Amino acid sequence: MRVLIAAITASATLCATAAFAEGDADKGAKDYNRCKACHAIEGPDGFIVKGGKTGPNLYGIVGRTAGSLDGYAYKPSIVAAGEAGLVWTPELIAQYVVDTSGFLEDYLDDPKAKSGMSKQALREPSNVAAFLALHGAKADATAEGTGEGADENTGEGAGDITVENSGEDSAQTP
Template sequence: MSFKYAALLAATVFAAPAFAEVDIEAGEKAFKKCKSCHMIKNGDDVIYKGGKTGPNLYGLPGRVAGAGEDFKYGQSIVEAGEKGLTWDAETFSAYIADPKGFLVEYLDDSKAKAKMAKQRVKNPEDIFAYLESVVAE
């Protein structure tokens, strides 16, 4: 693990109380940016109608990266999942801030690629909390 992501992980661990104070309603509102590419759908139950260029985000929390159904993931995200990457608030937040950079560091492969572009999201942990709440309903 590089110094950059080790520092990010350390900052995340020490900032754990900040992650504990998430706003699910703000996360649902912020998800509106995500819906251009992603949907939230459980079988035939469409929870949040959205695009199909990104994977369905239902059940994302705790999921192995690159392992969702009915989506053709890029090779690098599949490799990251095979190496043990699972989605939690910290990995989700780091990934959406810089998907390619995250994968380059996680895989220690300068040629790693991401299908997803960088996203400017103020509090990605709120979106993650919203995704967790959808499954809990």
């Protein structure tokens, strides 16, 4: 029975991954304007997208353990999720942004778990997740053709990806 459940879970995960992987990063760049009120994307060579400091820097969020960016004061529930093994993927980011506290309640099996971020009304959260997946050490290494990543939390050793910034501000996201 456990093997059957594991097979069904793996199959569902693969299907969900394929669906979220189809997010449109170009549309996500526009949707990210809502996020930059609270979040910046700052790589090792400077800002990719300037933004607020209410939320953590989202450079390298994909592949990062939740609640682990040095120098940011996370809420206890997101740190607990990271300690329980939560590592951000585009799929999980897309799920998280639409109901941040609900996501943590489910992940931690704790009805008192709370996020410091408000949930977002995004038509396609997978688009923002696809956009964020472009900005980090692993994405930079792939873009450079090296296949080697840099430190996920600091971005050390990573290259640049240039993104146009329209300068519009709105509500926060991831």
